[in-house]
Amino acid sequence: MKAKEYLKQIKILHNQLNQKKQELQDLKDSIADVSATVIDDMPKTFSAKSVSGANFEKKVVWAVELENVINAELEKYTSEKHNVINQIQKVGNPVYAELLYKRYVKYEKFEKIAKDMNFEYSWIRHLHRKALEMFEKVMEEYEVR
Numbered sequence: 001m002k003a004k005e006y007l008k009q010i011k012i013l014h015n016q017l018n019q020k021k022q023e024l025q026d027l028k029d030s031i032a033d034v035s036a037t038v039i040d041d042m043p044k045t046f047s048a049k050s051v052s053g054a055n056f057e058k059k060v061v062w063a064v065e066l067e068n069v070i071n072a073e074l075e076k077y078t079s080e081k082h083n084v085i086n087q088i089q090k091v092g093n094p095v096y097a098e099l100l101y102k103r104y105v106k107y108e109k110f111e112k113i114a115k116d117m118n119f120e121y122s123w124i125r126h127l128h129r130k131a132l133e134m135f136e137k138v139m140e141e142y143e144v145r
Contacts, residue, residue, distance in 0.1 A: 003135040007104035010084050013077040014107075020073065024066045032058045055127045081105065096131035099124065 088100045098117065102108045108116075114124040 002138075003139055006139065007084060007088075007100065007135070009106065010077065010081045011107055013073070013080055017070065017073050017077050020070050022061060024070060027059060027063045027066065031056065031063060040059045066098065074113065087135070087138055087142065090142065091131065091134050093131070093134060095127065096134050099127055100131050100135060 085101070085105060087103070088097050091097045091100065095117070100112060101115070102113045103104070110124050110128070111121060114121045117124065119127070
């Protein structure tokens, strides 16, 4: 695996996690809609069966299962992010390490990185190539896959 692919893994995990969180929020919103409708039409005598239909129950089960998946993926994401940060810190050049951190951990665009680091955009692109080359060496040295 090339350095850039390795470093981009955490953004992919981040995006997948955010998509699942949005899916969970949508599911919770639909559960709230169903429960509000059911409560408005609720008979005077209350029972669990009268409030929750099969669809409502399925959605609640899906929400719980999805929360478990999200928690597992959050743990994986946190671990991978920690590993990437540790590898970036082994680059040895503080400018390269900062650039890689900003680009692949904070997901910043080159324009923002150049401005923050007080470099020209073209120079940041050049430094980025050099930083990736250095990171490749770190990957080889520590057998990162």
